[in-house]
Amino acid sequence: MSDLDQAKCYFCSYFIPCSNPHGVFMWRSEIKNLEHISDKNINKLIRPITNKVFYTQSEQGPSQKVEFNINKWFMIEYSTVCVATYDPQKSHIFKLGGQLYLNIFPGFLHILHPISTFESTTHLAVKFIFFHIQDIWCSGDWNLTEYVIKWLAGMSAKRKMYSILYLKSGQGWGKSIITDFIQRSVLGTQLVYKTSNPQTILGSFNGQLQGKVLLLLEKMPTEKS
Incomplete structure (x- = not known):
């Protein structure tokens, strides 16, 4: 035995x-x-x-x-x-x-490292992402860009955010480029929930959000009220 x-x-x-x-x-x-x-x-x-x-x-x-x-x-x-x-x-x-x-939190995709330990190619790639946020998301407004970058940093650093980022534009402007990048390469798909179903936040059940860090609501219906 x-x-x-x-x-x-x-x-x-x-x-x-x-x-x-x-x-x-x-x-x-x-x-x-x-x-x-x-x-x-x-x-x-x-x-x-x-x-x-x-x-x-x-x-x-x-x-x-x-x-x-x-x-x-x-x-x-x-x-x-x-x-x-x-x-x-x-x-x-x-x-x-x-x-x-x-x-049962699935864990983050990356282990945190000091910014000085990353190679120059990574710094250039980050600048490219930031430029897209400033140019496309924020229409060149640096104050708004700084707010968005700090919001994304706070969310990625496990903080509970008390505001949402609302994006509105025409078709094909590149709203999803940043969120897809965050889902795929920053947080990992296990920490992000993406949906177009309004019942995710309006319904009585939200078990699908358990353990998620970021919720992406795409093409949601809007009302004037």
Whole structure:
């Protein structure tokens, strides 16, 4: 039975029971993200395979029969249970007030570095992006450009923003060039939610925004009121 300890540790490095929401979180290494499996689908994921039988030799009397079932052990006997949360500032697993938390925030695309460590080609590329913001988004207004750049920097640095950037222009002016760049190359697609459905912010449910840093609302209907 002691030979199973290493297998148990390996198993628990990919799966962890959760009390809120109920179920099991599984680490998906191919997408580097966590996936929640509901209680009713657990047996499809962690199969209740035939019991493995072991015999332990006692000092007196016959050998004792011991059975091991990976599903039963993990779902009933394994005592580590977490609560899921989203927090860009915390590690993947942390304790607070004795409660174990699983941070399902997917993480940022890049590790922060001082600006001096970037190559000159990167600085030129950033200037190109800034020029587009100033020339296209802000019609050459530097004060507005500075506000937009600071807004984007604050959002990218995990701050909660209390204003929105509203862009309005004709077709093909390049509004989406910057937001597509941020989604693809700055934050990563896992932290950005892009939609044209107004119910995302007007409806009763917003679970799709959980763990997102930036919300892009494109071609939204407008009203004079």
